[in-house]
Amino acid sequence: MTRLRRGALIALTLVMMTLLLLPLGVIFTQAFARGWGAVLEALTDPEAVDAIRLTLMVAAVSVPLNAICGTAAAWCIGRFQFPGRALLMTLIELPFSVSPVISGLVWVLLFGANGWFGPWLDHHGIRVIFALPGLILATVFVTFPFVARSLIPLMREQGAGEEEAALTLGANGWQTFLRVTLPNIRWALLYGVLLCNARAMGEFGAVAVVSGHIRGQTLTMPLYVEALFNDYDWVGAFSVAALLSLLALVTLGLRFALERRMGSSRRDIV
Amino acid sequence: MSLELRDLRKKFGPTAALNGLSLSVPRGEFLALLGPSGSGKTTLLRVVAGLEFAESGAIEIDGRSMRDVPARKRGIGLVFQHYALFRHMTVARNVAFGLEVRPRRERPSAAAIRARANELLDLMGIGELAQRYPEQISGGQRQRVALARALAIEPSLLLLDEPFGALDAKVRKNLRIWLRDLHDRMGLTSIFVTHDQNEALEMADRVAVLQAGRIEQVDTPDRLYAEPVNAFVHEFLGESVRLDCVVADGVARFHNIPDVCLPTGCAAGPAIALLRPHEIGLLPGPGPAHVESVHAAGPMPRIRLALAGRIVEVLLPEGAALPMVGQSRGVDLSRARIYSAA
Amino acid sequence: MRLARRSVLPGFGLTLGLTLTWISLIVLLPLAALVLRPWELGISGIWHSLTEPRVLAALRLSFGAAALAAAINVPLGLLIAWVMVRYRFPGRGLADSVIDMPLALPTAVAGISLTALFAPKGWIGALLVPLGIKVAYTPLGVLVALIFVGLPFVVRMLEPVIVDLPADAEEAAATLGATRLQTLWRVVLPALGPTLLAGFGAALARGVGEYGSVIFIAGNMPMVSEIAPLLIVIRLEQLDYAGAAALGVATLVLSFVILLLINRLQRRFARS
Numbered sequence: 001m002t003r004l005r006r007g008a009l010i011a012l013t014l015v016m017m018t019l020l021l022l023p024l025g026v027i028f029t030q031a032f033a034r035g036w037g038a039v040l041e042a043l044t045d046p047e048a049v050d051a052i053r054l055t056l057m058v059a060a061v062s063v064p065l066n067a068i069c070g071t072a073a074a075w076c077i078g079r080f081q082f083p084g085r086a087l088l089m090t091l092i093e094l095p096f097s098v099s100p101v102i103s104g105l106v107w108v109l110l111f112g113a114n115g116w117f118g119p120w121l122d123h124h125g126i127r128v129i130f131a132l133p134g135l136i137l138a139t140v141f142v143t144f145p146f147v148a149r150s151l152i153p154l155m156r157e158q159g160a161g162e163e164e165a166a167l168t169l170g171a172n173g174w175q176t177f178l179r180v181t182l183p184n185i186r187w188a189l190l191y192g193v194l195l196c197n198a199r200a201m202g203e204f205g206a207v208a209v210v211s212g213h214i215r216g217q218t219l220t221m222p223l224y225v226e227a228l229f230n231d232y233d234w235v236g237a238f239s240v241a242a243l244l245s246l247l248a249l250v251t252l253g254l255r256f257a258l259e260r261r262m263g264s265s266r267r268d269i270v
Numbered sequence: 271m272s273l274e275l276r277d278l279r280k281k282f283g284p285t286a287a288l289n290g291l292s293l294s295v296p297r298g299e300f301l302a303l304l305g306p307s308g309s310g311k312t313t314l315l316r317v318v319a320g321l322e323f324a325e326s327g328a329i330e331i332d333g334r335s336m337r338d339v340p341a342r343k344r345g346i347g348l349v350f351q352h353y354a355l356f357r358h359m360t361v362a363r364n365v366a367f368g369l370e371v372r373p374r375r376e377r378p379s380a381a382a383i384r385a386r387a388n389e390l391l392d393l394m395g396i397g398e399l400a401q402r403y404p405e406q407i408s409g410g411q412r413q414r415v416a417l418a419r420a421l422a423i424e425p426s427l428l429l430l431d432e433p434f435g436a437l438d439a440k441v442r443k444n445l446r447i448w449l450r451d452l453h454d455r456m457g458l459t460s461i462f463v464t465h466d467q468n469e470a471l472e473m474a475d476r477v478a479v480l481q482a483g484r485i486e487q488v489d490t491p492d493r494l495y496a497e498p499v500n501a502f503v504h505e506f507l508g509e510s511v512r513l514d515c516v517v518a519d520g521v522a523r524f525h526n527i528p529d530v531c532l533p534t535g536c537a538a539g540p541a542i543a544l545l546r547p548h549e550i551g552l553l554p555g556p557g558p559a560h561v562e563s564v565h566a567a568g569p570m571p572r573i574r575l576a577l578a579g580r581i582v583e584v585l586l587p588e589g590a591a592l593p594m595v596g597q598s599r600g601v602d603l604s605r606a607r608i609y610s611a612a
Numbered sequence: 613m614r615l616a617r618r619s620v621l622p623g624f625g626l627t628l629g630l631t632l633t634w635i636s637l638i639v640l641l642p643l644a645a646l647v648l649r650p651w652e653l654g655i656s657g658i659w660h661s662l663t664e665p666r667v668l669a670a671l672r673l674s675f676g677a678a679a680l681a682a683a684i685n686v687p688l689g690l691l692i693a694w695v696m697v698r699y700r701f702p703g704r705g706l707a708d709s710v711i712d713m714p715l716a717l718p719t720a721v722a723g724i725s726l727t728a729l730f731a732p733k734g735w736i737g738a739l740l741v742p743l744g745i746k747v748a749y750t751p752l753g754v755l756v757a758l759i760f761v762g763l764p765f766v767v768r769m770l771e772p773v774i775v776d777l778p779a780d781a782e783e784a785a786a787t788l789g790a791t792r793l794q795t796l797w798r799v800v801l802p803a804l805g806p807t808l809l810a811g812f813g814a815a816l817a818r819g820v821g822e823y824g825s826v827i828f829i830a831g832n833m834p835m836v837s838e839i840a841p842l843l844i845v846i847r848l849e850q851l852d853y854a855g856a857a858a859l860g861v862a863t864l865v866l867s868f869v870i871l872l873l874i875n876r877l878q879r880r881f882a883r884s
Contacts, residue, residue: 009695009699010699012695013707016688016691023722023725027725069631069634072626072627072630072631073630079619079621079624080621081619082624082628088631091635094643095639097867098864099821100821102821102863102864105844105848105856105857106642106643106646107642108848108856109649109853109856110645114851141639165350165354165419166371167621168320168341168347169367169419169420171371172342172622173621177623179371183359202721204718204720204824205719205824205841209848222718222824225724237724241720241725244718244720245721252712252716255712320620323620341620
């Protein structure tokens with residue numbers, strides 16, 4: 001009886017896991033519906049290349065920015081006692097509880113044609129919305145919490161003992177950070193950067209709002225997928241989607257490797 | 271070098287961690303800071319090392335004020351309670367750290383640093399562990415690495431926070447002798463924190479007893495044991511028997527022990543008489559003490575007496591005649607130290 | 613008076629300054645624009661803008677589907693988390709990584725693949741056609757997408773709590789003659805209650821704001837399968853910034869109120 005129930009529960013779980021895997025299966029079968037050639041053609045299309053390049057560019061700017069600021073935030077929250085620390089933590093996590101669409105909307109409200117700074121920017125010929133800066137701002141907003149969130153619990157847990165030891169041995173602030181703190185948090189930092197990067201490259205809602213959907217100019221890969229899908233170019237859409245899925249799978253694999261490395265089930269649900 | 275602390279005060283919220291603490295440590299001394307947990311020992315050590323800041327008071331090393339000297343320039347070696355070894359560095363790199371972070375002008379060559387680290391590890395008797403990581407070695411070995419790391423910067427003063435706290439009893443005993451020997455051989459000035467009175471009394475030249483952020487007494491171990499300045503020190507250092515008494519006209523009298531009156535310089539009023547178990551004498555004739563039990567195993571027989579409403583343990587000298595259980599006997603309390611109860 | 617307790621570690625001013633600057637520019641300034649923008653419509657303008665039938669329908673769909681999806685994800689998530697923590701079986705490691713799939717896939721990718729899956733000619737859609745069930749391009753599609761993206765939240769929040777669940781309480785209940793079902797109902801569920809609620813809240817909050825995985829499968833028919841985030845985008849495209857902001861603030865406030873209520877419920881649960 002117990003074995004039967006156990007078997008049934010496991011079977012049910014495996015069925016659900018299979019259901020969760022189906023979308024992945026669909027992506028690759030749809031992409032390869034007309035063979036390798038069609039996939040390659042779709043991915044080497046000039047517009048696809050532009051989308052890939054734009055996505056890499058957005059990530060290349062926003063990820064390092066957030067890595068630096070996230071590490072700074074983790075240092076002051078994880079190593080010092082000061083009033084308002086909990087509030088600061090809440091503010092850092094705020095972007096996670098905001099809809100992607102709103103994460104894009106706020107930038108339009110600031111820099112769009114009818115936005116607070118819109119007319120001024122327009123007058124000086126600076127384009128933020130429907131241009132690269134807008135895409136970067138929206139991405140930075142959405143991915144800001146990742147690094148700080150993966151560092152702070154670890155830094156709290158490790159305590160300041162090793163940094164204090166380094167100071168008594170004569171190290172200055174930078175030496176302490178670079179030689180003691182950074183090596184101790186490197187895996188968690190990498191973990192945060194990994195998640196930050198995956199989200200930066202895969203973000204859809206926030207960038208959809210600020211992009212303006214100008215082909216070859218402001219379409220990141222996820223937006224390009226949408227454009228192709230709406231054009232009924234399923235092979236094209238699913239080819240780019242397959243590329244994004246590969247990125248997701250690689251990220252997932254690295255994530256599990258890092259989680260094992262960090263030695264606990266320190267897992268971020270985002 | 272010598273250390274001078276004057277009237278240090280520090281609060282954590284409403285509680286005073288250091289409450290007007292003064293202390294001077296001459297060159298070459300091995301001083302123990304002894305006190306219950308929360309008495310301010312660790313805080314004092316951290317203040318001296320420059321990791322915490324006193325609100326007022328002065329710290330001088332060889333007459334030089336440490337007020338504006340940051341931790342990294344004090345040249346004080348600190349061995350942390352849990353060692354705080356750099357977990358991502360090998361043992362050798364841990365030891366070399368203090369030399370590697372020196373400004374280029376003062377930094378020895380890489381080869382010299384390596385040689386110095388190995389030399390220190392050999393001195394600690396753990397030369398073969400140089401390439402291991404902290405998590406791969408035992409607690410006692412970590413302790414030696416932490417010590418080697420602190421000594422690598424040739425500190426003028428060595429501070430040790432509960433150096434044996436995390437070790438098991440046997441390792442601890444061996445390390446004590448070894449550490450004391452090392453201190454003497456290297457001509458160090460050392461302060462170590464402990465809550466273990468035996469450790470303090472066995473190892474230190476002098477022991478400072480702390481309570482509630484101030485020093486109750488600083489003395490050599492024998493004087494501290496023989497002449498505690500107050501009831502706290504008496505009771506903290508070794509087994510004590512405590513009896514309530516009242517002082518009037520320069521003599522102390524006990525409530526339920528007639529015929530005993532002890533001359534004392536203590537102020538009139540309620541007072542406490544304290545004795546070590548072996549300082550209580552058992553008189554031949556009958557008296558107020560009722561023999562509850564007799565344990566004759568071991569060199570000194572241990573007697574439990576009911577005296578003045580409490581159970582009192584007495585150690586009789588070797589070879590003394592044993593009383594019978596149930597007897598009532600007189601007691602000699604003349605070696606009691608009387609402290610005012612206020 | 614110093615801001616932080618004096619510490620020997622360096623860099624407090626630098627890092628706090630950097631963090632505050634960054635948060636102000638990246639989070640606070642934009643959110644201020646969001647909160648302040650609707651007021652140019654005036655109170656009655658905001659009211660009108662939010663009570664249009666199309667808006668009300670979108671809010672009802674977004675919150676209704678998100679709540680229903682979260683409610684469905686609670687038992688599903690409990691089952692998966694329970695099996696993953698308590699049982700060892702072949703394929704468990706793989707299954708563990710599959711749970712994160714809905715979060716790992718970019719939302720647009722999840723969106724188009726779910727659409728392809730549930731379209732009348734899709735792998736699952738084709739099976740449902742004979743039953744007369746249409747998923748893609750209907751509110752049901754919204755529900756399916758939200759179940760998909762919300763499931764990992766419930767599972768991942770429950771797993772550590774199930775790990776910490778003392779097995780002896782269950783064993784004690786069993787020795788006292790409780791059936792398996794009674795043990796589950798009286799011992800296990802109460803212990804997991806607060807976490808189940810939290811998981812429900814997290815999945816709900818995520819579902820209300822979800823965009824990429826929903827809009828492809830939803831069909832986006834006004835009054836029928838149009839979600840609130842999409843309506844925000846539409847208003848922006850019509851250059852109705854204040855209206856878009858008003859709707860944005862309304863969904864945020866509603867979500868926060870719901871999360872607050874769940875939080876209080878959770879606390880009461882934990883106390884009793």
